[in-house]
Amino acid sequence: MSRSWIKAPRHVVMDTIPLMLLLVGAYDRSYLLKFKRLKSYGYVEEDFEVLRKFLLSTKSITVTPGVLAEAANFLENDSYFSEIIVRNMSLLAKLKETYIEKARILNCELVFQLAFTDTSLLLLAQNSGGSILTRDRKLWAACKKSGVDVFHLDQVLWAGDLISQRG
Numbered sequence: 001m002s003r004s005w006i007k008a009p010r011h012v013v014m015d016t017i018p019l020m021l022l023l024v025g026a027y028d029r030s031y032l033l034k035f036k037r038l039k040s041y042g043y044v045e046e047d048f049e050v051l052r053k054f055l056l057s058t059k060s061i062t063v064t065p066g067v068l069a070e071a072a073n074f075l076e077n078d079s080y081f082s083e084i085i086v087r088n089m090s091l092l093a094k095l096k097e098t099y100i101e102k103a104r105i106l107n108c109e110l111v112f113q114l115a116f117t118d119t120s121l122l123l124l125a126q127n128s129g130g131s132i133l134t135r136d137r138k139l140w141a142a143c144k145k146s147g148v149d150v151f152h153l154d155q156v157l158w159a160g161d162l163i164s165q166r167g
Helices: 016-027 029-033 045-056 065-075 081-087 089-094 102-106 111-128 137-146 153-166
Strands: 011-014 060-063 131-134 150-152
Touching: 011 016, 011 111, 016 029, 016 045, 016 065, 016 081, 016 089, 016 131, 016 153, 029 045, 045 153, 060 065, 065 081, 065 111, 081 089, 102 111, 111 131, 111 137, 131 137, 131 153, 137 150, 150 153
Parallel strands: 011 060, 011 131, 131 150
Antiparallel strands: none
16 A cells, blocks of 8 residues: 555545544544543544644645534533633634535435435535545445545544554
């Protein structure tokens, strides 16, 4: 596997779990092992580092209001919610945010398969030429089928882990 495989696209459209991995890891890498939602996926400090390196060469990271709302819902149940947000204020400010109109989401036949947030991500990527970064297999498969460029978070982390073990 070559190093170019792991290279991030210029424009990343980020889903909820990658955003949470980024925010919690930037807050405190060791907290990844304690944060309930990410702990269930088995993410560790090295995963945050691989994600961070993956995103270094990207020109922009864009989220939708739905992704921010989902991330906030997961984070607000944590006792360190305020600290995580405060410590990540500059990172959050650098993210682009794009609103996809409700009518466009409802007119997309994939809304019944993907629901609102994931449909908005797919539409955003189609319109902007961005590449989606997600952990959601259903969204990943829909993007592949629709011709939208997509990276599965676990594949990125796995490839990055292989590269760091060799290099």
